[in-house]
Amino acid sequence: MHHVYFIREKKQIEVPEGTTVLEAERLAGLLPDAPCGGAGTCGKCRVIADGQNVRACQTRITKDFQIDTAVSSSLEDAVILTEGFSRPVSFRPGIAVHAVELKKTVPGDRRSDWERMLSALSKAGAEGAETFRPDPELASSLYERCRQGGIWYIAHTDREILDIRAEKRAFCFAAFDIGTTTLAGYLLDAADGRVLAVESRMNPQAQYGADVIMRADHALAHGTEALSRCIRQELDAMIGCLAAQAHRERTDILQICMVGNTCMHHLFLNLSPASLVHAPYTPAISQALTLPAVPHGLNVHPKGQLLMLPNIAGYVGADTSGCLLAIRPDQKEEITLLLDIGTNGEMILGNRDRLATCSTAAGPAFEGAKIECGMRGTDGAVDHVSFENGVWNYTTIGNRPAAGLCGSGLLDLTAQLLKHGFIDENGTLESGQEDPGTFLLVHPEDAGNDKGVYLTQKDIREVQLAKAAIAAGIRILMNTLSITEEDIRCLYIAGAFGNYMDPVSAGAIGLIPPSLTKRIRPVGNAAGEGAKIALLNTEEWRLADRLAKTVEFVELAALPEFQDCFVDELEFPLPAR
DSSP states (O other): OEEEEETTTTEEEEEOTTOBHHHHHHHTTOOBOOTTTTSSSSOTTEEEETTEEEEGGGOBOOSOEEEEOTTSOBSSSBOOOOOBOOOOOOOBOSOEEEEEEOOOOOTTOOOOHHHHHHHHHHHTTOTTGGGOOOOHHHHTTHHHHHHHOSEEEEEEOSSOEEEEESSOOOOEEEEEEEOSSEEEEEEEETTTOOEEEEEEEEOGGGGGOSSHHHHHHHHHHHOSHHHHHHHHHHHHHHHHHHHHHTTOOGGGEEEEEEEEOHHHHHHHTTOOOHHHHSTTOOOSOOSOEEEESGGGTOOSOTTOEEEEOOOOBTTBOHHHHHHHHHHOGGGOSSEEEEEEESSSEEEEEEOSSOEEEEEEOOOSGGGTTTSTTBOOSBTTEEEEEEEETTEEEEEEGGGOOOOEEOHHHHHHHHHHHHHTTSBOTTOOBOOOSSSTTEEEEEOGGGSSSSSOEEEEHHHHHHHHHHHHHHHHHHHHHHHHHTOOGGGEEEEEEESHHHHHSOHHHHHHTTSSOGGGGGGEEEEESHHHHHHHHHHHBHHHHHHHHHHHHHSEEOOGGGOHHHHHHHHHHTSOOOOOO
16 A cells, blocks of 8 residues: 655545556546546646656556646636526426415314325315325324414425425525536526526546546446446535525425436436447437436435436437427427537437437547647637737637637637648648647747647547538438528537637538538527426426427438548538638
8 A cells, every 4th residue: 555645635545556646536536637538648637746747547656656736637627608598488397385274183074184284285276286195204294283383385296295394495496417528507496496506517527538438438347336426426516515605405405407418317327328339329218207316416305306308319318308498499490400519419400390310429629638739628728719910819718828729729720720721621731830740829938838739730630530520410410301501590509619619710620511600509508408497397397308209310320321421521621712
C-alpha cells in the first residue's frame, strides 16, 4: 500500500501498489477528465507526479506520491447550457394536493378510518379516490390525525396517497437531463409549476470515456456498478443543492422526471448496455417507466416517484423524447428538422403527416475530445475565430488567456481555414507555417498554457468524420421522406454546441446544408424542457410514450447507401470565390 497526496485538493488516500494515478483520482472522489477512457491516447489526464509531467492513466503507483492535478482537464467550472425553448402547457400534474378535513368517527359509522379519509378526499375533488389502494403505514397514523381533527393536506396520484401533512408546505418536482457530457437539473413548485432553482454539473462518467461507446465498453468489461453509482451520487448531490437554493427540504420532492440518451438511461438504472453495442442495437427497455426514487439513490420523499421518458431506439433515447415534447413537430404543417449535435447526433425530420428519426455517431470532436488542443467550454476556451485583412482574431470564454479550442471555436477555425485556402476540399492542411500540417493560432507566449493553441491535420480528420456523420444522417432522412432541403422550413438545433456555434461556419464546412443557415432556430436544452413538461401535465407524460412509438426509426447501419453517403460527405464544400 502507498500514500497518494493530492496537493491542490489537500486530500490523501492509500492505494494498493500498481494502481494507476487515474484510478487513485477516482478513489479520492476527484472528477478527472479522461476522454479516451484511460486508453492513453488523448493525453488530457496529465498530472504532475513527484515533479514529472505524466499521463495519469498510464502511470502506476509504486511508491508514495504527491500529485498536482493542475495540468489535467477537470470536469469542473464548465459553461453548461440549462435554458431551452419550451411551449406553454396547462398545469395538470400527475400529483395533486387537496385540503381535507379529518374528523373523529361517530357511533354507528362502520367505515374504517381509511375509507372515511378517501370519502373526504373524493368530496374535496380527487377523482376516483375511493379506489386508492390502502397504505398500512399511513392508515396506522389516521386515528391520531382524526382525533386531532382540522384540515390536512393530502398529496396523491391517480392511484395512491403519498403523504398527509398538517401544514400547507408546498411540495416540489425535479427534472433532470442526463447528457453524455453535462447534467442539468431543475426544481419546480408542485403548486404552480414555477422553476424554483437550477443546477448544472459535468457528468462524472466522463472519467470512464468521452462517449457512450467507451462507457458501454467499460461497463461490459468491469460491470455497470461504478458508472451507475457515480451518476446517482452526482444527481443526488444536485438534488441537495436545488433544495437548498429554494429553501425547501429534500422530502418535499414528490416526483422526478429524467431524460437522457439510451446509454445514459441504462447506466443510471444499472442496466447492462450489452444490447446497445451488439447488433441489432436495441434498448433493454424502451417504454416510459414509473419507479420509486429512493432505491435509485435519490434521497427525496420516501414515496417519491421517478419518471423515465421512453427511449425511441438504441441510439435515439429519452432525451429525444423530451425534445419531441418541447417542440412538437408532430403538430406542425411545415416540415422541420430537429437536430441535437452531441457525441451522438440525433435528428427528427418531418411534420404532422410523418416523422422519421435517426442517430449518427458524430463522436466527441465538437465537445473537445480527440482534438489535440480541444477542451470543454470552460474559461480560456477559444469559442470564436475570424480572419480579416490578414489578421487572425479570436475570443475566449471568460476573456481568459487562450488554453484550447471548444466546439464552436473548432468549427470557426476550420471554416476560416477552408474559406481562405489553407484547407482544400479533401481536408488537406497547408498552413504555410513552419510545420505545414499544423496551424498555430495562439503562440505559447500569448496562451494560457505552455504549448499554445493549434490545429493539426489529425484534428481536421476528426472534424471531417463528425461533420460527415451529421450531414449523411440528414441526407438519408431527406431521402427517406422524399424531400429536399428546400422543403425544410425550420431547423431546430438543440444542445450547447448548437446554441453557441456560428451557423455560417456550420454551413461552410458542410455540417448542415448551407441553404438552411438562415432557417436555424436554437432551442437550447429542449430535452430538459421536455422533462419539465412531463411533470407539469400528466397527459403530456402519457403522450411521450405514444410519440416515441409513432416516430419512424431509420437504422443507418442497416442501409447500404449510408456508407457511400458518409464517404461523399467527408469532403468539404468548395468555398465561393
